[in-house]
Amino acid sequence: MAHFLRKTVRDVYTNRGTVLSPLLAASRPSREGHINRAFGTSSVLSDDNKSINVAFIGAGGVSFGTAEGPWNHSVRLEKMPNVRFTAIVDPNLELAQKRVDDLSKGAYGHKWKGCEVFKDHHAMLEASSQEKRPDAVIIGVPPLIHGSLDVPQYAMELDLAKAGMHMLVEKPISMRPAEEVERLAEVLHELADEKKLVIAVGYMLRYNPAIEKAKELLKELGRPVKSIVGRYNCTYNNIYKPQWWHTLQSGGTIVEQATHFVDAMRHLSGSELEKSTIRAVAVGPDMDLSEMPPPPYAEHTVPYDMRVNRATVAVFRFESGAVGSLNHTLLMHGQNFFTELDLFGDGFHIIVRDPYQKPAVFLRRPRSNDYEQVPLDLGRDMYEKQFDAFMHAVRTGDQSDVRCLFHDAARTYETSWWISEAAGSPVPDGSVA
Numbered sequence: 412m413a414h415f416l417r418k419t420v421r422d423v424y425t426n427r428g429t430v431l432s433p434l435l436a437a438s439r440p441s442r443e444g445h446i447n448r449a450f451g452t453s454s455v456l457s458d459d460n461k462s463i464n465v466a467f468i469g470a471g472g473v474s475f476g477t478a479e480g481p482w483n484h485s486v487r488l489e490k491m492p493n494v495r496f497t498a499i500v501d502p503n504l505e506l507a508q509k510r511v512d513d514l515s516k517g518a519y520g521h522k523w524k525g526c527e528v529f530k531d532h533h534a535m536l537e538a539s540s541q542e543k544r545p546d547a548v549i550i551g552v553p554p555l556i557h558g559s560l561d562v563p564q565y566a567m568e569l570d571l572a573k574a575g576m577h578m579l580v581e582k583p584i585s586m587r588p589a590e591e592v593e594r595l596a597e598v599l600h601e602l603a604d605e606k607k608l609v610i611a612v613g614y615m616l617r618y619n620p621a622i623e624k625a626k627e628l629l630k631e632l633g634r635p636v637k638s639i640v641g642r643y644n645c646t647y648n649n650i651y652k653p654q655w656w657h658t659l660q661s662g663g664t665i666v667e668q669a670t671h672f673v674d675a676m677r678h679l680s681g682s683e684l685e686k687s688t689i690r691a692v693a694v695g696p697d698m699d700l701s702e703m704p705p706p707p708y709a710e711h712t713v714p715y716d717m718r719v720n721r722a723t724v725a726v727f728r729f730e731s732g733a734v735g736s737l738n739h740t741l742l743m744h745g746q747n748f749f750t751e752l753d754l755f756g757d758g759f760h761i762i763v764r765d766p767y768q769k770p771a772v773f774l775r776r777p778r779s780n781d782y783e784q785v786p787l788d789l790g791r792d793m794y795e796k797q798f799d800a801f802m803h804a805v806r807t808g809d810q811s812d813v814r815c816l817f818h819d820a821a822r823t824y825e826t827s828w829w830i831s832e833a834a835g836s837p838v839p840d841g842s843v844a
């Protein structure tokens with residue numbers, strides 16, 4: 412095939428006309444990328460010794476581990492004091508029960524005692540006794556089935572917020588049009604204020620020691636960042652999920668994956684990307700991947716128009732005037748990703764290297780030719796720190812270290828679609844899959 416060209420389903424970003432409520436407008440994410448606020452009481456569990464009931468929505472890889480990466484929310488959470496697990500929700504009841512059985516035999520088995528399994532979150536909400544009612548839920552499900560305001564069957568976050576539950580939601584937070592997700596974010600924000608809830612999103616790189624150090628160095632240097640280069644290069648031979656290979660089921664390579672770097676760029680620069688400046692090109696699915704998982708585990712049944720790109724390069728400007736570029740590839744073999752961010756300003760260069768596996772930071776200071784490796788505190792990993800902040804907020808109402816609330820993540824979601832669309836990928840048009 413000589414040329415790869417796909418049609419855009421619909422430009423969902425025109426005619427937005429979304430009006431922010433005064434409450435939300437007053438508390439949009441600050442330049443620091445998150446909001447500092449402390450709640451009163453209500454859903455807040457101020458007694459340090461009270462156990463927090465936690466439920467998992469989704470019994471899959473992100474919450475229970477895979478061979479693919481360092482994520483595994485349950486193993487981080489079970490080590491925390493005063494936590495117990497009361498439910499795992501998954502239509503695959505057998506898998507959910509297996510998770511309970513396996514973890515019940517482990518070092519923290521007592522925390523899983525009596526953990527129930529449910530086929531969906533409605534069944535959990537209906538069945539849970541007061542004693543087992545979750546205080547907090549961890550949502551790690553296929554993007555397609557959550558994050559909606561308009562389609563009741565995908566309105567999981569709305570249902571759980573109405574039921575007064577704190578949430579940590581995995582990215583991508585939805586697969587609905589960005590303007591709908593923005594409206595959902597407004598509603599959730601108001602419910603969070605009313606019911607004193609923490610509704611956070613797992614953009615965990617904000618807790619990564621290398622990203623934290625880069626942010627600290629920018630502050631210390633006192634010079635604005637003027638150019639950011641992000642390179643997110645992943646391995647593809649372990650991705651055994653047909654829906655992952657479908658752009659409008661997973662989000663595709665930018666919305667599903669490089670979104671972590673889109674978020675890191677927003678977080679580090681303290682600025683938003685300007686949609687009108689984004690230009691992008693991609694190597695599309697006409698390129699064969701020699702180590703793609705065999706049928707039916709990858710894209711073999713995915714319509715050609717919906718298959719994911721192999722390589723994407725985007726350039727853009729931030730509202731601050733800085734410029735940026737993002738390079739994503741789905742080309743490498745094995746397990747280890749190559750990920751790196753470069754931040755340049757007058758006289759300085761900060762390199763954030765390999766934040767997933769071996770985080771490191773190198774700095775070239777103004778009036779210097781040399782690079783120094785900046786020491787990092789590698790004592791606790793980014794997922795642990797994310798859950799510490801989340802559970803502390805659930806327990807006390809102090810959200811000052813919850814670094815990505817839902818409406819902040821909604822902006823990363825929207826921005827990621829802008830880049831994907833600029834690269835010629837389809838975007839959600841609001842039809843129900």
Ligand SMILES: NC(=O)c1ccc[n+]([C@@H]2O[C@H](COP(=O)([O-])OP(=O)(O)OC[C@H]3O[C@@H](n4cnc5c(N)ncnc54)[C@H](O)[C@@H]3O)[C@@H](O)[C@H]2O)c1
Nearest residue numbers: 468469470471472473482500501503551552553581582583
């Ligand atoms: N932040 C990170 O580091 C990170 C890492 C991996 C995955 N993720 C994200 O987490 C999400 C889940 O990924 P995964 O790897 O766990 O996927 P997975 O396919 O391994 O697991 C998803 C599970 O959700 C279940 N499910 C489907 N419909 C459901 C419903 N209505 N209610 C409850 N459960 C339902 C499925 O049966 C499956 O067991 C994805 O959005 C992914 O991008 C984030």
